Amino acid sequence: MPVRCQIMDLLDDMCVLDQIVAKNNKFMVWCCDTSGMNTIFRDFKYYYCYLNTNLEGSLNTVTTINGQHESGYTDDNVSSLYIRKGNNINTISSIFCQKFRNLLYIGSVARINTFDGNSLENCENLDNLDLKGTQLNYIPNNLLTRNSKLSQIYLTGSQITTLPRNLFISQNYLKKLYLQENQIEYLPSNIFNPLIELQELSLQNNKLQSIDTKWFTNLVNLRKLYLSENPIAEVPDKSFEFLGNLEILYLSDNRVKLLNSNSFVGLHNLKLLSLHSNEITELPQNTFKPLRNLENLYLDYNKLSIIDAASFGVHKNLVEIYVGSNNINQIDEKFIDNTAVNVMEMQGNICSNEDLMGIENIKVGLQTCFGNYQSTKNQHVDVTRDYQCGQPVKGVGNIVGGKYAKRGNFPWLQS
Template sequence: MRVKLLILIVLVNYRSSFGQTLSCNYTISATNGYQCSLTIQNPNGLNNFTSINGTHLAGKTDSDVLYITRSSGSTTNVPSIICDRFQNLTTIKLGSSNIQNIDEKAFKNCKNLKSLTLSGNKISKIDENAFVENLELLYITLNVNQLTQVSENLFRNQHNLNELRLCSSPLPDLPKNIFNSLQMLNILHLESNKLKDLRAEWFLPLINLKTLLLQNNVIEELPRNIFISLKNLTSLTMNSNKLKVIHSDSFRGAPNLKTIGFQSNQISAIDEKFIDATGVQILDMQGNTCANQLINDNSTTRVTMRTELQNCFKNFDDLLLERVRRLEEAEISFNDIIQGVREQNQQLTLTVDELNNKVTNMTSENDKIRSEMQNITKDNQEMRENLETKIEDLTKENADQNAIIKDQVKQFEQFRNATEEAFKRQEEALKNLENELLIWTTRPCSCI
């Protein structure tokens, strides 16, 4: 039975791994060096490979392979044998491979990896330790996948990262500290996700960021001071969002911003100070309600930009005036509310005074009742003491009477005992007399 079971297990393993292969076509490229064009047939996502097929070019070994790219086939994971075999890899490109998850061992032994491309897959999960050993990474491309969340610690060891493409996935949000280690980042792609709100914590560590792409999200507002630490930012693209109003305070701390794309939003108002807060030279406002044109401004034509945005500025001023009017109305309403509150307070004060009078009266009555209760308590105490004295007297009298009764009972007992003894003696005397009489009556008479 055990032999049959063992054979069955071997057959199952053989069938599941049959056709699961990895093979390299080795070539030398002027730009990429010694490389492997990988054919990967691993639809079941196995990770127990012991070899990679293919013949090295003369004089070359696994340690010479610097670049690997998928040429055909698919896999649902990244077999760890790739980095186990080719530990000097600097570039991995496994795009459009049907990959669904990345585990912590996938790139563990690729410690020299500088560029990683995993675009066009179906990745929905990346282990937070997937890149922990890849300290030399400069470029990570994760676009066009199915990510809905990523770990806050995913990029914690990528201190040298230059460009990150985390775009074209249904990401609704990101952890606030996800970019904390990316001080050297120059380019950040977050476009074509589902982002609605921007977090200031994302951008605070990115002191060297130059290009930020946020187009094709659902962002409705640029919070004030959102770019406060991005002093090196030169290009911002936010086309195809849902922005409505542009405040100058949003761009405080970004004086070198030259190119801004606001195309196809819902912008109807812009704070004129926005131009002074940035170094904007190219501003794309096409598809918005207050300006439908590309504004090209080359250092000396900022006056033209101001002229072309007059409608936007006016709308912003009108918006401010409307806000001021609403604030005034709100203030009037607030004053009315305050007056009403004061009147209510006066009424409450009267009510409180009445309640205080009632409480005073009730307190006086309670004092009277308390005094009466004290008198009653005193009388009760005296009555109790009198009763206790009478009870003691009666108890004493009862004790004396009990003693007398006991003496009388004792005397009666003695009298009864004496009477019984006399009665016994009388009975004995009577019995003796009867005996003597009997003798006399039976004696014969003597005749004289």
């Protein structure tokens, strides 16, 4: 018999879903009676009921599901399936969607390593496929053919090395696709073409060595793109030219050595660009010029020695730049004049300032810091400490002005 009890966790909208939880080879149905409900959680009615399962021992897959629902509920009321750790199930069986045809959510953190041939065929209303930390290394080409209503797919933390070319052929309404923390080395050129409504794409922490410019041809609604933690060495010309609505781009923790003036063409709505922890040695002329709405730029942990205004053009929306832990010894004064920068992180450079805040302070602070560097660089002193006019200041702090700092041209900066 079902046992009434209190649901301890209310995550997102899960409280309005009927849920089956597979644990210790039994399924626990979690249902919400929404009849006459209002928005106050205490007016919900929750119950569990247990559905016994028979596992096919050789494959550890479910072959039958039997059980009892509370009065007034049927299999059609079940809209969420979650397979927990702690059971022998390693296959997403077609029996789930055959028995529970109204599933909106299928999730698992168990040791799933395969799908059977028609796993999701009967779940035509499926909205969210959430498989995290599984042992999947292969995705069938026709897995999602009947799931055209999917809005979110999470295939993360697995062993996937590639995806079939036509996997997303029916996903015209997909909004979020997360594929991070896999072993993906290759993706077909046009694999994402059907995803015209996609807003978020994560390929972070894989083994991609290059960016295929054809991946993004049809992703006109993409807002967030995560390509960090791959061995990507180059950002080809016009890699993102069709991503006119992209607002956030992460290319950090790669092996990028060189950018050029066409690397970011088309990204006129980008607000945040992260290139930290690469191997970039220089920023060619007009590198960031196409990014006219850029607000935050992360260039820390690279090998830059110069910040040149010609790399940026006029950027009146740029308010924060992070260039810590480089080899910077020259900053073009015009860069400050041509931007709205009020936060500039410089730690780990010859000028070891902390965040410089306020445009006047930034200019004065840089003048002081680099001036001190010039007066001390031949004296074999520790330039990571703070100096004023060549005299060491006790303690460690941040020089952002002071009575020795003067405004005007900076002879030690690039002009």
